[in-house]
Amino acid sequence: MKISTKTGDAGRTKLMFGRDVSKASQRVRAYGALDDFSATLGLARSFACGELAEFVLELQKSLVFLMTELATDKADFPKLAEKNIRTLGGADLEVLEKKIEASEAAGDVFSGWAHSGETHLQAALDMARARCRAAEREIAALAESGKLARPFPLAYINRLSDLLWILAQQSLKDGRKE
Secondary structure (H helix, E strand, O other): OOOOOOOOOOOEEEOHHHOEEEOOOHHHHHHHHHHHHHHHHHHHHHHOOHHHHHHHHHHHHHHHHHHHHHOOOHHHHHHHHHOOOOOOOHHHHHHHHHHHHHHHHHOOOOOOOOOOOOOHHHHHHHHHHHHHHHHHHHHHHHHHOOOOOOOHHHHHHHHHHHHHHHHHHHHHHOOOOO
16 A cells, blocks of 8 residues: 555545545544544553553544544445444443443542643643544534534544543552653
8 A cells, every 4th residue: 555645735635435525624624633632542552551551552443433434424424334344333432431430430530630741641641631622623513514424423532531531530549650
């Protein structure tokens, strides 16, 4: 696969299934924001260890499916299922919700607002949360334009940003110092 095709030099790109769009379109902004977010999650993962590092990697993998969905025009959305291309669903959302519930049940994660930067891990998780919220705003704009195939991506990304806030707070409570 050739990476540098030079076909995007005019500010255009192709979506899944070949539709040509401007790189400034809201759809491209939305999946681009998820790409930014995933890269920031990678930074957080580089400071994490054990189960947390594995979980963050799974989150990054889930974002690939979400980016694929957002890179698909609403009219082409049924083609994802026809081609057996995975999309996220209720079970994926449930994973996030169970993790949030387990963290909340384990103890009080909120003991006042914390400033980012206590540890590299906490700072990176906070950066990831902020990038997640930025992606959520771009996806919301896509939804408001009527071009989002289904509301699920908004629910998933909203829950994920909540979870990242909790994980950042927990990283401080767990004493994960570098």
